[in-house]
Amino acid sequence: MKKRLILTLAALLALSLLLSACPSATPAEEAEPTPTPLPEGVVKVTWWTEPLLGTNREALLRDFVDTFNAAHPDIFLEVLFQPDLDRVTRTAIQGGAGPDIVQSPGPAFVIDYVEADHVLPLDDYAAKYGWNKEIFSWALDVGKVDGHLYSLPLTYETMVLWYNKTLFDQHGWTPPTNRAELEALAEECQDQGIIPFAHANASWKAANEWYVGMFYSNYAGADKVYQALTQQIHWDDPLFVEAVALLKDYMDRGWFGGGRDNYYSLTLTDHWGALGDGTAAMKMEGTWGFMHAPIYFEGTGNEWEWAPLPKLRDEVTPVYDLGIGSTVSINAASPHPDAAAEVLDWLYSDPKRAAQLISDIGGGEYVVPIPLTEEDFPPEVDPRFIRALTTFSAKFAEGDYGYTTWTFWPARTEQYIISGIEEVWNGSLTPEAYCQEQQRLFAADLAAGKVPPIPVRQGSE
Amino acid sequence: MIRRRSRRVRSLAPNYVILILLVVFSLGPLLVLLSNSLKSPGEVGRNPLGLPREGLAWRNYVEAWRQGDYAVTIRNSLIVSLSTIVGVCLISGLAAFALAKLNLPGADALTMYFLVGTSLPAQLFLVPLYFIWARLHLVDNLLGVIIIYWAVYSPFAAFLLRSYMVSIPSDFEDAARVDGASEWQVFSRIIVPLTWPGFLTAGLVVGLWAWNEFLFAVTFLHRPEVMTVTTSYYNFAGRYGRDWGLTSAAAIIMIFPVVALFLALQRRFIEGLTEGGLKT
Numbered sequence: 001m002k003k004r005l006i007l008t009l010a011a012l013l014a015l016s017l018l019l020s021a022c023p024s025a026t027p028a029e030e031a032e033p034t035p036t037p038l039p040e041g042v043v044k045v046t047w048w049t050e051p052l053l054g055t056n057r058e059a060l061l062r063d064f065v066d067t068f069n070a071a072h073p074d075i076f077l078e079v080l081f082q083p084d085l086d087r088v089t090r091t092a093i094q095g096g097a098g099p100d101i102v103q104s105p106g107p108a109f110v111i112d113y114v115e116a117d118h119v120l121p122l123d124d125y126a127a128k129y130g131w132n133k134e135i136f137s138w139a140l141d142v143g144k145v146d147g148h149l150y151s152l153p154l155t156y157e158t159m160v161l162w163y164n165k166t167l168f169d170q171h172g173w174t175p176p177t178n179r180a181e182l183e184a185l186a187e188e189c190q191d192q193g194i195i196p197f198a199h200a201n202a203s204w205k206a207a208n209e210w211y212v213g214m215f216y217s218n219y220a221g222a223d224k225v226y227q228a229l230t231q232q233i234h235w236d237d238p239l240f241v242e243a244v245a246l247l248k249d250y251m252d253r254g255w256f257g258g259g260r261d262n263y264y265s266l267t268l269t270d271h272w273g274a275l276g277d278g279t280a281a282m283k284m285e286g287t288w289g290f291m292h293a294p295i296y297f298e299g300t301g302n303e304w305e306w307a308p309l310p311k312l313r314d315e316v317t318p319v320y321d322l323g324i325g326s327t328v329s330i331n332a333a334s335p336h337p338d339a340a341a342e343v344l345d346w347l348y349s350d351p352k353r354a355a356q357l358i359s360d361i362g363g364g365e366y367v368v369p370i371p372l373t374e375e376d377f378p379p380e381v382d383p384r385f386i387r388a389l390t391t392f393s394a395k396f397a398e399g400d401y402g403y404t405t406w407t408f409w410p411a412r413t414e415q416y417i418i419s420g421i422e423e424v425w426n427g428s429l430t431p432e433a434y435c436q437e438q439q440r441l442f443a444a445d446l447a448a449g450k451v452p453p454i455p456v457r458q459g460s461e
Numbered sequence: 462m463i464r465r466r467s468r469r470v471r472s473l474a475p476n477y478v479i480l481i482l483l484v485v486f487s488l489g490p491l492l493v494l495l496s497n498s499l500k501s502p503g504e505v506g507r508n509p510l511g512l513p514r515e516g517l518a519w520r521n522y523v524e525a526w527r528q529g530d531y532a533v534t535i536r537n538s539l540i541v542s543l544s545t546i547v548g549v550c551l552i553s554g555l556a557a558f559a560l561a562k563l564n565l566p567g568a569d570a571l572t573m574y575f576l577v578g579t580s581l582p583a584q585l586f587l588v589p590l591y592f593i594w595a596r597l598h599l600v601d602n603l604l605g606v607i608i609i610y611w612a613v614y615s616p617f618a619a620f621l622l623r624s625y626m627v628s629i630p631s632d633f634e635d636a637a638r639v640d641g642a643s644e645w646q647v648f649s650r651i652i653v654p655l656t657w658p659g660f661l662t663a664g665l666v667v668g669l670w671a672w673n674e675f676l677f678a679v680t681f682l683h684r685p686e687v688m689t690v691t692t693s694y695y696n697f698a699g700r701y702g703r704d705w706g707l708t709s710a711a712a713i714i715m716i717f718p719v720v721a722l723f724l725a726l727q728r729r730f731i732e733g734l735t736e737g738g739l740k741t
Binding site for chain 2: 048050051052053054056080081082083084087088091092094095096097267268269270272273274276277286288291292295296297298299300325326364365
């Protein structure tokens with residue numbers, strides 16, 4: 001027995017030595033290794049970021065890290081792809097260490113860091129680098145706590161209507177622009193055995209909040225949502241209750257994923273697959289879909305397209321809901337905050353560089369909130385993608401946007417939005433009761449200072 | 462004779478039906494995993510449960526190996542697992558010997574302390590541990606993680622080995638002591654050979670734990686050159702999605718060494734657990 005064990009361990013050891021000799025990555029994918037020791041006068045800035053899929057990882061290293069290091073001989077930027085990013089960063093920072101650049105999943109998460117003095121105010125850097133001219137004003141506003149700037153949005157996103165264009169062309173359909181058109185189209189899809197909306201939440205329960213937020217914006221309207229976020233009106237206002245009732249009605253009709261059972265049991269992968277092969281006609285989802293659409297339509301012979309979400313009430317002006325996917329701040333324990341600020345400025349200071357990075361990653365990540373025009377994008381980029389980015393850029397530059405729940409709602413209320421809507425769908429809670437509980441939680445969170453900064457809405461008081 | 466045999470087969474039929482169902486239940490997900498490891502990500506979306514219909518994507522294994530950096534992470538995991546086995550066997554063996562054979566004052570309290578220590582969730586001490594480890598330069602260092610594994614896995618192994626050692630008659634040790642053996646010699650020459658199956662089982666269990674451990678590895682190892690095999694899995698996912706073809710291929714790569722080790726030593730593994738009086 002001993003002999004067998006020793007042989008097994010020896011085999012494992014030999015295997016490890018053999019494997020270590022195998023190539024692990026192509027040179028193009030490898031980050032520039034840290035020179036050890038760093039040349040005199042060179043400081044190192046570390047940044048832990050979300051893991052990216054292969055080619056996206058290469059794009060970030062090539063378009064951002066390598067260009068930065070080439071242009072800054074006195075700074076060495078090292079980007080590490082950190083699994084379980086938020087929790088690990090939080091642990092490291094609380095332990096008095098962590099990266100120089102702190103990435104968080106959104107402005108609400110930064111509030112905790114600010115309260116514990118874990119991140120530095122960026123006001124002086126904003127003035128030095130002119131960020132108020134480069135970056136949209138709302139983007140700076142959402143990063144402020146008690147009037148001071150602590151974080152910058154690294155990625156913004158919005159909700160759109162994705163649809164199978166080939167299927168639409170075959171049936172002579174056009175993307176719906178209002179509730180009547182949407183409902184007529186959904187009924188026609190259902191009559192023909194096509195799932196109207198490829199929606200499901202088995203792999204991402206928080207998908208529930210996408211629909212609640214979209215129905216608030218497109219039924220009650222962005223102005224009303226702003227008024228509720230600032231508590232000029234309450235969340236149990238009849239317009240919000242009607243929006244939730246309409247959402248329940250669509251679920252009851254089996255339009256989402258083909259029915260409640262499918263909705264709760266299928267994954268994001270399944271429903272993108274359904275949209276790709278024409279089993280489903282549309283889906284309402286965020287602009288991170290630009291990363292998914294090419295993958296799930298490949299090999300199907302079908303084409304994808306996107307359109308603005310339809311308004312669900314005549315009195316409403318359609319808007320794109322604004323979401324912040326991630327933010328960046330500077331660690332208070334960083335030995336080189338000035339160098340870290342230089343890295344942040346590299347994100348926002350050149351629209352062409354930003355557009356190149358966004359295009360190479362394919363949307364969803366590093367979509368920085370600066371004005372972008374068609375000329376900023378490389379010519380080979382998919383025109384549907386350019387149209388989207390330039391449209392959002394123009395709208396958001398004017399302050400014309402709606403609100404996503406994961407960006408502007410406090411964490412506890414957001415969690416209720418996600419879990420409570422399932423009770424509404426299942427019939428164990430009325431839309432009125434759901435909205436009343438939201439109001440109760442939101443008011444308590446507001447009193448506790450947990451509501452993220454809400455930029456002043458243009459045209460509102 | 463034939464009639465009796467056929468009656469016996471008939472009486473066993475329900476057993477076989479149940480066993481076949483259990484085999485399908487346990488192997489089904491593995492077959493789906495194997496099947497999905499040979500599909501493109503788009504095909505996984507369109508055809509998540511069926512066999513590959515759009516060609517076999519063998520390149521998934523090559524890409525998973527490359528993108529998961531398995532050449533580095535498997536090596537690191539082997540270093541961590543083998544070091545954990547050696548360290549835990551030494552620490553817990555000595556601890557078990559002291560608890561079982563040396564009549565230490567407060568041995569029961571120490572045993573209780575170990576028991577309480579094993580039941581504490583790791584998240585409770587993660588931040589202070591990171592604080593200390595960062596100052597000792599043990600972050601991004603395989604030794605830092607190995608020391609943690611020694612600490613958190615040794616109590617379990619000590620319990621297991623103690624249960625073996627208490628069953629050894631003290632006559633063996635007494636005879637050795639009469640012949641002039643030191644306590645170390647009693648431990649290394651008498652106790653270890655007699656409890657060898659226990660050491661084997663403890664080593665296998667903690668080795669598998671160290672191989673599969675994620676929380677400490679992902680918290681204390683950030684640089685790619687020190688990451689372990691469980692963190693490789695994250696190279697196939699972004700924030701908004703996962704490449705299920707690569708993920709499935711990576712899962713096959715990751716579990717293969719563990720399954721091979723288990724199959725090679727499964728009889729001793731199960732016997733060792735039951736002989737010691739402890740079952741997991």
